[in-house]
Amino acid sequence: xxxxNEDVADILxxxxxxxxxxxxxxxxxxxxxxxxxxxxxWTQERQDLVDPVPLGSGTPVTPDxxxxxxxxxxxxxxxxxxxxxxxxxxxAPLPGTFYRSPRPGAAPFVEVGDAVTADxxxxxxxxxxxxxxxxxxxxxxxxxxxxxxxxxxPLGSTLILIEPDP
Amino acid sequence: MTGQSAxxxxxxxxxxxxxxxxxxxxxxxxxxxxxxxxxxxxxxxADAYSLPARLADQVIRIGPxxxxxxxxxxxxxVGAAVAAGADAIHPGYGFLSENARLARACAxxxxxxxxxxxxxxxxxxxxxxxxxxxxxxxxxxxxxxxxELAGGDIEHSDPRVIAxxxxxxxxxxxxxxxxxxxxxxxxxxEPAELGHAVSVxxxxxxxxxxxxxxxxxxYVERGRHVEVQLxxxxxxxxxxxxxxxxxxxxxxKLIEEAPAPDLGSDLRERLRAAAVALGVHLGYRGAGTxxxxxxxxxxxxxxxxxxxxxxxxxxxxxxxxxMDIVAEQLSIxxxxxxxxxxxxxxxAGHAIECRIIAEDPDRDFRPSPGTITRAxxxxxxxxxxxxxxxxxxxxxxxxxxxxxxxxxxxxxxxxPAYYDSLLAKVIAHGGDRDGALxxxxxxxxxxxxxxxxxxxxxxxxxxADPEFRAGGVTTDYLARYLAGxxxxxxxxx
Numbered sequence: 016x017x018x019x020n021e022d023v024a025d026i027l028x029x030x031x032x033x034x035x036x037x038x039x040x041x042x043x044x045x046x047x048x049x050x051x052x053x054x055x056x057w058t059q060e061r062q063d064l065v066d067p068v069p070l071g072s073g074t075p076v077t078p079d080x081x082x083x084x085x086x087x088x089x090x091x092x093x094x095x096x097x098x099x100x101x102x103x104x105x106x107a108p109l110p111g112t113f114y115r116s117p118r119p120g121a122a123p124f125v126e127v128g129d130a131v132t133a134d135x136x137x138x139x140x141x142x143x144x145x146x147x148x149x150x151x152x153x154x155x156x157x158x159x160x161x162x163x164x165x166x167x168x169p170l171g172s173t174l175i176l177i178e179p180d181p
Numbered sequence: 182m183t184g185q186s187a188x189x190x191x192x193x194x195x196x197x198x199x200x201x202x203x204x205x206x207x208x209x210x211x212x213x214x215x216x217x218x219x220x221x222x223x224x225x226x227a228d229a230y231s232l233p234a235r236l237a238d239q240v241i242r243i244g245p246x247x248x249x250x251x252x253x254x255x256x257x258x259v260g261a262a263v264a265a266g267a268d269a270i271h272p273g274y275g276f277l278s279e280n281a282r283l284a285r286a287c288a289x290x291x292x293x294x295x296x297x298x299x300x301x302x303x304x305x306x307x308x309x310x311x312x313x314x315x316x317x318x319x320x321x322x323x324x325x326x327x328x329e330l331a332g333g334d335i336e337h338s339d340p341r342v343i344a345x346x347x348x349x350x351x352x353x354x355x356x357x358x359x360x361x362x363x364x365x366x367x368x369x370x371e372p373a374e375l376g377h378a379v380s381v382x383x384x385x386x387x388x389x390x391x392x393x394x395x396x397x398x399x400y401v402e403r404g405r406h407v408e409v410q411l412x413x414x415x416x417x418x419x420x421x422x423x424x425x426x427x428x429x430x431x432x433x434k435l436i437e438e439a440p441a442p443d444l445g446s447d448l449r450e451r452l453r454a455a456a457v458a459l460g461v462h463l464g465y466r467g468a469g470t471x472x473x474x475x476x477x478x479x480x481x482x483x484x485x486x487x488x489x490x491x492x493x494x495x496x497x498x499x500x501x502x503x504m505d506i507v508a509e510q511l512s513i514x515x516x517x518x519x520x521x522x523x524x525x526x527x528x529a530g531h532a533i534e535c536r537i538i539a540e541d542p543d544r545d546f547r548p549s550p551g552t553i554t555r556a557x558x559x560x561x562x563x564x565x566x567x568x569x570x571x572x573x574x575x576x577x578x579x580x581x582x583x584x585x586x587x588x589x590x591x592x593x594x595x596x597p598a599y600y601d602s603l604l605a606k607v608i609a610h611g612g613d614r615d616g617a618l619x620x621x622x623x624x625x626x627x628x629x630x631x632x633x634x635x636x637x638x639x640x641x642x643x644x645a646d647p648e649f650r651a652g653g654v655t656t657d658y659l660a661r662y663l664a665g666x667x668x669x670x671x672x673x674x
Contacts, residue, residue, distance in 0.1 A: 021564070023560070024564070056560070056623050058629075059557070059559065068239050070264065118384050143601055
């Protein structure tokens, strides 16, 4: 049985009547740190460590991948650089879902060969339910579209390559 | 508490599928655990190791990270409930919580949908239908009307649309019939903007809700957003008081409080009675909220919409009533009559909630997904379902008032880019509004979240702002406050 809210409240009430300013509890199942602040309130840091139990298995699962990996910045380089000589990468300004068109079924913002100005919107990246327009950033022509519509693109990953105007 | 007079076909729930994520999943699991009900959580691949996944008795994966492929997939959710042997599905808020198709699919599979019946969801979820029901129940609605669809497309140059807008009077608001959450909404200030706004709102609505229908309503620049919490069992409807949610940015609520400050007892009673009248008219069953737009200067109000689910801001109501609204939802879902009469609902003190979101107010509220490295919150002294006793005892013991934190983040939690940015809700309760503000201010000072950018500092500044502290701000307050902060530099922030 894990630590309930009621347990924490009871521990806190007890602690408040004692001369201690900090409690650090660590078990295999949870960590709980309670600290008295100068203004007389308490802070709480709590971490539940029990691994999720998949339906029917009865045993916790061991993480099979790094849970933070999805939000790590991409390795694809900064704007203005790209693996290919002379091309400028338009990169994801935020980690999110890449869309080539303003809404499902609509025509894409740009196709390969289209001329763009720095302000031309070439894609949308949806992050936390917000639609972020992505401008080309460089005047030129669309040389290649690297990301797939509906694909998750990490921060800084290449979406589109622009061949800049001479 | 009243004795039960009618014997219904009540069936105790033993196992509930929690078909949601984030803090509301934690919230539902907490009450189920307290009541001895087993929980099975649906989790997308992105949420496999989330806090609710660790707290649920069991977890079932329902699909990839993208919400349309997981949390919004009716077949996957019902399939998960069947596989889990669940008696019921709690849909939380957002996602499928007001989806009539899910309610019908549950009925067909012999699973209880913890929410209103499909008929009520259709009546409330369709904003145009809800307007008609409100009118039928005698509630005032804003001047407005629907826009004819021609061949599935909006005929926005239609002279009838322009005439309708003229009749309503500018500015008008273009609203989506099929949904909420701030999508498909456009303010139009002059006739030249109308056609474009109608097409954009319709496109947004089609993308978000699969329903391109929009309608026009008068846009009130300076109103207050006040809502009334209802509970119904299909026979009887009671209210749990009102809330004020006027601190909003782009229709997203950021601070909520209960009761709504400075209403005057006459207006407050009329609002509550109007909400109950609509609940009775709908034969409402479950927890729900009726939202109103309030013109305090004139002492008038208009119906806005019904939210046929539990709401994000429900804790402020729990704080002043000592109730556990999720527990009441479960009881109603078990087929029991309401456990309370109206006169059993009492109110004590004032409660205010601040939403802590992973957005950067200094960079135009740019979302900030990532990984939490450290999560420090004020120690909680108040929980749903323990009544008002513990909070009062703690206040007496000098712990610093009653604080509650509803969150789904802890050290090493992922904050995926796929879902909304709500990290936590900090709720403070005090003997009166000033007391609640003092508790809230201390509570926010004790929040420290590392790894993602949050709006904690902005919330502290708003809670310290004289205009907010005075109470009763209108929905244009936050935009004005933020603009003033940009102009005035550090002096105000």
